[in-house]
Amino acid sequence: MSILQGSDLECVRGDRRLFKDINFSLEAGELIQVHGPNGSGKTSLLRMLCGLAIPAHGKICWHGADIRSLKGDYYGAITYLGHLSGVKDDLTAIENLRISSALAGVEIDTKKAHDALQHMGLGGRELLPVKVLSQGQRRRVALARLLVCRTVLWILDEPLAALDSAAVKLVQNLLEQHLAQGGMVVMTTHQEIDIAAGATQRLQLA
Amino acid sequence: MLPAQPNGCNSPDMSLWVIQRDLLLAMRRRADVLTTLFFFIIVVSLFPLGVGPEINMLRTMAPGVVWVAALLASMLSLGRMFSSDYLDGTLEQMLLSPQSLSMLVLGKALAHWLVTGVPLVLMSPVLGIQYDLSTEALLVLTASLLLGTPVLSLIGAIGAALTLGLRGGGVLVSLLVLPLYIPVLIFGAGAVEASAAGLGAGAHLSLLGAFLLVSLVLAPWAAAVSLRISME
Numbered sequence: 001m002s003i004l005q006g007s008d009l010e011c012v013r014g015d016r017r018l019f020k021d022i023n024f025s026l027e028a029g030e031l032i033q034v035h036g037p038n039g040s041g042k043t044s045l046l047r048m049l050c051g052l053a054i055p056a057h058g059k060i061c062w063h064g065a066d067i068r069s070l071k072g073d074y075y076g077a078i079t080y081l082g083h084l085s086g087v088k089d090d091l092t093a094i095e096n097l098r099i100s101s102a103l104a105g106v107e108i109d110t111k112k113a114h115d116a117l118q119h120m121g122l123g124g125r126e127l128l129p130v131k132v133l134s135q136g137q138r139r140r141v142a143l144a145r146l147l148v149c150r151t152v153l154w155i156l157d158e159p160l161a162a163l164d165s166a167a168v169k170l171v172q173n174l175l176e177q178h179l180a181q182g183g184m185v186v187m188t189t190h191q192e193i194d195i196a197a198g199a200t201q202r203l204q205l206a
Numbered sequence: 207m208l209p210a211q212p213n214g215c216n217s218p219d220m221s222l223w224v225i226q227r228d229l230l231l232a233m234r235r236r237a238d239v240l241t242t243l244f245f246f247i248i249v250v251s252l253f254p255l256g257v258g259p260e261i262n263m264l265r266t267m268a269p270g271v272v273w274v275a276a277l278l279a280s281m282l283s284l285g286r287m288f289s290s291d292y293l294d295g296t297l298e299q300m301l302l303s304p305q306s307l308s309m310l311v312l313g314k315a316l317a318h319w320l321v322t323g324v325p326l327v328l329m330s331p332v333l334g335i336q337y338d339l340s341t342e343a344l345l346v347l348t349a350s351l352l353l354g355t356p357v358l359s360l361i362g363a364i365g366a367a368l369t370l371g372l373r374g375g376g377v378l379v380s381l382l383v384l385p386l387y388i389p390v391l392i393f394g395a396g397a398v399e400a401s402a403a404g405l406g407a408g409a410h411l412s413l414l415g416a417f418l419l420v421s422l423v424l425a426p427w428a429a430a431v432s433l434r435i436s437m438e
Contacts, residue, residue: 054438084294085295103299
């Protein structure tokens, strides 16, 4: 039995059906890239995978159990990075990182947050309020969460949006490292990116 | 191989984290806090100007005026309780927290009370002087607000969660929440009137305390369920 399995997933928005009969299964060390044009339901699919949205039909299982019945046990195993980064404008990068990882159940000290931000190329900007940073830098603050969390499944919605080529490289390395350690990634991206993984699946929507 | 479960902190810690964070955010945007407080002060001060300096009339209407102003002031800031977290995606992260969402909501409601309720409680004795309230009446008024304002924040959290992301949510939240505030208003203002009539405020204050306990248990849970529905 695979670790994460989606069967017959269907998404309906209003009276429009975005997709149906989506099936996939994910094993340790594997990557799923979700492709599709704008409005084809990529974000909706990822939100379903997180349990934020309920599929109109079908179900998603984690180790054989429906994610809706697992709740906290499942949330403890995933990290979701959505379109909205979940970064507070009025807080500094360090405060943002410490609070978002505390919310995810991992308390980190200032030193560790500092190191993670340094690694993401934000050295020297840790103590600035995030509102003075650029879009790409905000995204880096959000991505720094991946460095401190210890979750198995990463669900990433357009993680490369607004990033420069150095940061893209950084994220690519991060993902490869995670996959090599037996982690799993489900992501959407419009950029062509080659990530070395045990197995890469393409999920095409519409 | 990665561990399947992160080493989590337990739920009461989470409420503290959220309270700490919301207080920090409130410190960075002091204007939001001050608007609520000034709204309260101005509304309470308008009544003596409008009604005229009839001391006996002012004395009888004081508890009601202060309480209604407190309800409105507390409601004024309800819209902000979840909406900023909703807009920047933090709320999604909260829903995906392995910790109990009710505890997070409790933390947010308590932070809302600390930021909007507590200043009102502290200011009310000063405002009561405008209405020539006796020392005893001022004490009872402050005590009733101290017990009642957390209930307003807790009930308000349910309304704020239900109207999240709706257009015109601000008006809708007042329609949803104000009727639920009525019992708190009746017993809060009633406490002062009862003590002025020599009946003692004990019964009213006990009832307010009971409201507080019930809403502490039920409101975070109800608001957490509403949040999950609103976010779907």
